[in-house]
Amino acid sequence: MPAETWLLTGATGQLGGWALHELCHDPARPRVFALARQPAERAGATVVACDLAQLDTLRPLVTDLRPTHALHLGAVTSVADAFADPARAQRVNADATAELAAAVRACGARFVYASTDMVFDGDHAPYAEGDEPRPLSVYGRTKLAGERALAGSPHALTVRIPLMYGLPRHPRRTTFAQQLDALHAATPLRLFHDEFRTPVWLRDAARALIGLARSDLAGVIHLAGPQRLSRLDLIARAATLLGLPTSGLTAVSRLSVGGDEPRPADLSLDGARLAQVMPALTPGPLRIDALR
Ligand SMILES: NC(=O)c1ccc[n+]([C@@H]2O[C@H](COP(=O)([O-])OP(=O)(O)OC[C@H]3O[C@@H](n4cnc5c(N)ncnc54)[C@H](OP(=O)(O)O)[C@@H]3O)[C@@H](O)[C@H]2O)c1
Numbered sequence: 001m002p003a004e005t006w007l008l009t010g011a012t013g014q015l016g017g018w019a020l021h022e023l024c025h026d027p028a029r030p031r032v033f034a035l036a037r038q039p040a041e042r043a044g045a046t047v048v049a050c051d052l053a054q055l056d057t058l059r060p061l062v063t064d065l066r067p068t069h070a071l072h073l074g075a076v077t078s079v080a081d082a083f084a085d086p087a088r089a090q091r092v093n094a095d096a097t098a099e100l101a102a103a104v105r106a107c108g109a110r111f112v113y114a115s116t117d118m119v120f121d122g123d124h125a126p127y128a129e130g131d132e133p134r135p136l137s138v139y140g141r142t143k144l145a146g147e148r149a150l151a152g153s154p155h156a157l158t159v160r161i162p163l164m165y166g167l168p169r170h171p172r173r174t175t176f177a178q179q180l181d182a183l184h185a186a187t188p189l190r191l192f193h194d195e196f197r198t199p200v201w202l203r204d205a206a207r208a209l210i211g212l213a214r215s216d217l218a219g220v221i222h223l224a225g226p227q228r229l230s231r232l233d234l235i236a237r238a239a240t241l242l243g244l245p246t247s248g249l250t251a252v253s254r255l256s257v258g259g260d261e262p263r264p265a266d267l268s269l270d271g272a273r274l275a276q277v278m279p280a281l282t283p284g285p286l287r288i289d290a291l292r
Contacts, residue, residue: 004030006213007065007109009052009100010073011045012036015114015161017169018206019071020045026210033065035074052096053088062103069213070104072097073114075143082139083260089138094145101150111156112213115220117197119144119160122264125196126228129160129220129273137261147220157212158220162269165234166202166290179235180291183244191232193251196266198224199234201290204283208274211281224271225283234286241288 006023010016011034023032024044034042035050050061052074062070075093076082082089097113104111118140119133135141150156165176182189200208200223208223229237232251239246254263275282 004028004069005065005067006030006032007035007062007067007070007104008032008045008073009035009050009071010075010114011042011047012038012040012170012172013073013077014168014172014174015164015202015205016073017172018166018202019073019209021169022203022206022210030069033067035061052092055091055095055099058096058099059103062100062107066107067104067109068107070100070109070111071114071209071213072100072111073209075114076139079118079137079139079261082142083137086138086142089142090145093139093142094149097146098149101153101156105153105155109155110213111150111153112209113146113150113156113158114209115147115158115160116140116143117160117162117267117269118264119147120264120267122266125266125268126198126224126270127222127268128270129222136264154218157215157217159209159212160220160222160269161200161205162224162267163197163199163234164202164205165199165238165286167292168202180238182248183235183239183242186245186248188248188250189235190250190252191230191235192254193230193232194265195254195263196228196230196268198226198228198268198271199286200225200283201286203290208281208283211278215278217277221274222269222271223274223283224269226271226285228266228268237286238291241286242291
């Protein structure tokens with residue numbers, strides 16, 4: 001009987017795919033239950049059908065699986081989708097988080113929730129854990145509501161994650177993967193030069209989340225990449241690492257595009273708390289491993 005039993009939501013997503021990969025190759029050989037809407041075969045894990053929007057199914061499911069650790073990565077992650085259906089975003093991002101956390105707590109297990117730098121307004125970067133959130137989007141507000149459902153729980157940790165880059169483990173048309181395809185095909189790309197984040201590689205984020213789930217930290221922690229980069233900087237650096245030309249990249253301003261909601265200008269996170277308490281989990285800079 002493995003000592004650890006992990007419950008993973010969002011296992012079919014870009015971060016969840018990497019978390020599953022890391023857990024399935026972990027020397028502790030944990031038992032892994034991957035909760036997914038459309039169960040697909042996932043080597044090393046038992047896939048369990050679960051729609052996070054079906055709130056009344058979550059507690060019985062968790063009670064049945066009796067996890068020791070839960071990584072809650074599933075969410076409505078598209079800002080546009082959250083804006084289009086705020087009730088669904090609230091249900092999946094906030095209400096399901098509250099339900100899952102309560103059920104996991106009743107099992108005496110650890111709960112780690114992937115939140116976002118988009119809980120901030122973008123006007124006061126770099127943001128530390130104690131800074132006041134002020135989300136500008138439905139997505140950010142519903143993720144913040146998920147955080148607030150965990151407030152004061154000694155078994156729960158919110159990890160605020162910035163923009164992630166890298167290739168997904170399972171086929172998924174992510175923005176970053178499409179941008180790399182465009183670089184390889186020498187297709188022109190228009191990228192914001194004035195919107196800043198502290199990006200992290202998906203694999204670094206997955207490893208950090210697993211390490212943090214095994215810690216006894218509670219509250220909120222920021223997972224920040226070491227570089228403050230615009231989307232243009234990120235893709236230009238990727239091109240350079242891959243030995244590809246940057247001549248097809250055009251700088252555009254975030255102010256030049258319309259949109260239903262304002263775009264935060266600078267969501268850079270301050271990662272000092274993680275660097276102090278668990279330095280081995282601090283994400284590294286952009287490197288070639290993330291690009292192939
Ligand atoms: N991507 C980023 O740069 C970023 C930045 C900061 C924070 N985060 C956070 O990190 C986490 C993972 O993000 P990601 O980029 O990996 O997202 P993603 O690729 O869009 O994956 C989202 C996952 O959530 C699942 N999901 C959505 N609605 C569901 C529902 N009703 N029931 C069950 N599963 C559902 C999706 O399942 P399907 O495959 O069935 O759609 C998918 O597995 C999220 O909590 C997100 O808020 C992401």
